[in-house]
Amino acid sequence: MTADAKERTAPDRLAAAEGFIWLTARVLEQRRFEHLFRAGSPDAVATALDAYRSADGGYAYALDPDVRGPVSQPLGAHAALTTLDEIGRCSGAAADGIVDQLATITLPDGGIPAVDPAGRDYPHPPFMPIDEDPPGALLTTALVAGVLHKNSSTHPWLAPATEFCWQRIDALTESHPYEVHAAVAFLDHVPDRERAAAAAARLGRMVRAQGIVVLDPQRPEDSHLVPGYAPGEWHFVPDYARDPGSLAREWFSEAEITAGLDALAQDQCEDGGWPIRWRQWAPGTALESRPRVTIDALRTLQAYGR
Structure with missing residues (x-):
C-alpha cells in the first residue's frame, strides 16, 4: 500500500x-x-x-473460489446462504433446498464434513485434503447452523446440527482461527443466549491464551x-x-x-x-x-x- x-x-x-x-x-x-x-x-x-446452483439443490462451480468443480460442497452452501441472508431471502424454500442437499451428506452425529469426498476428481487446495470417510467438521457445520439460526430456520436438519456444534465447542481446548470464526458465527445467533455467552467467553480466553x-x-x-x-x-x-x-x-x-x-x-x-x-x-x-x-x-x- x-x-x-x-x-x-x-x-x-x-x-x-x-x-x-x-x-x-x-x-x-x-x-x-x-x-x-x-x-x-x-x-x-x-x-x-x-x-452456481447444482442439480441437487446445493452450490458449486467455485462459488467459494477455493472449492472448484460441479460437486455441491458445504462451503458453497454457506456462501449461498449468507448471500441470501444479505438480500433478506434466507428462509423458506430457497434456504430449505440448500439444507436438504446438506442432509444427504450429514454424518450420524449431526455434523457435515469439511469437504464432500465426491469432489475428489476436481481441483482442490492442499489445505482441504479429501478424506474418503470424513468426520463431521465444526467449521462447516457451525457456519451453516449460524446463518440458519440468524434466520429462525425450522428445518429438521438444524436441531441435530446444533447439538453437534455445542458438543464440539464445549470440548475445545485448542483450535485454529477459521474454526473459531465458525464457532463465533454459531454462538452469535443460536437461541440459547446465556449458554452462548458463557461459551464465547471461554473461547475468547482460549484465543488469547493460544x-x-x-x-x-x-x-x-x-x-x-x-x-x-x-x-x-x-x-x-x-x-x-x-x-x-x-x-x-x-x-x-x-x-x-x-x-x-x-x-x-x-x-x-x-x-x-x-x-x-x-x-x-x-x-x-x-x-x-x-x-x-x-x-x-x-x-x-x-x-x-x-
Whole structure:
C-alpha cells in the first residue's frame, strides 16, 4: 500500500473499492456490491447466485473460489446462504433446498464434513485434503447452523446440527482461527443466549491464551501462526469481532478494537481492493477471492461506523 492509499478518507476508500469491484469482480460480487452499498436490486443478486446452483439443490462451480468443480460442497452452501441472508431471502424454500442437499451428506452425529469426498476428481487446495470417510467438521457445520439460526430456520436438519456444534465447542481446548470464526458465527445467533455467552467467553480466553489473534497490528509476529498456514496468514481482531454486536467483541479492549479497525482500513491496496492472506494455490483463486474479501472488509468498517 502506498502513502496515498493509507491516507484515504472513508468516502475515498469506498470509491476506490468500487473501482476495484467493477474492474475485477465476478458478476455475483458486482451485484452484491450494488445491493449493499448502492441500493441495487436484490433480484439481481439472486439471479447471479443461481448460476452456481447444482442439480441437487446445493452450490458449486467455485462459488467459494477455493472449492472448484460441479460437486455441491458445504462451503458453497454457506456462501449461498449468507448471500441470501444479505438480500433478506434466507428462509423458506430457497434456504430449505440448500439444507436438504446438506442432509444427504450429514454424518450420524449431526455434523457435515469439511469437504464432500465426491469432489475428489476436481481441483482442490492442499489445505482441504479429501478424506474418503470424513468426520463431521465444526467449521462447516457451525457456519451453516449460524446463518440458519440468524434466520429462525425450522428445518429438521438444524436441531441435530446444533447439538453437534455445542458438543464440539464445549470440548475445545485448542483450535485454529477459521474454526473459531465458525464457532463465533454459531454462538452469535443460536437461541440459547446465556449458554452462548458463557461459551464465547471461554473461547475468547482460549484465543488469547493460544496467541492466535494479532493484538498489536504493528507486531503481528508476536502472535502464533498456526502450522500449515501461509506465511503472513495472521488473524486480526476484526476477523473475530466482525461487528460490534458479536459476542467476540467482548474479547477485546477499546484500544485493541480501534487498532484492529485502523489496520483493516489501512490494509486496502493501491488498486482499491483488500488482499487475501491465505495460501494462493491456483491462478484464479486470489482474483476471485479478493472482491469477496473487499466486500467483507467494507461491511466490517461500516458496522463499526468507520
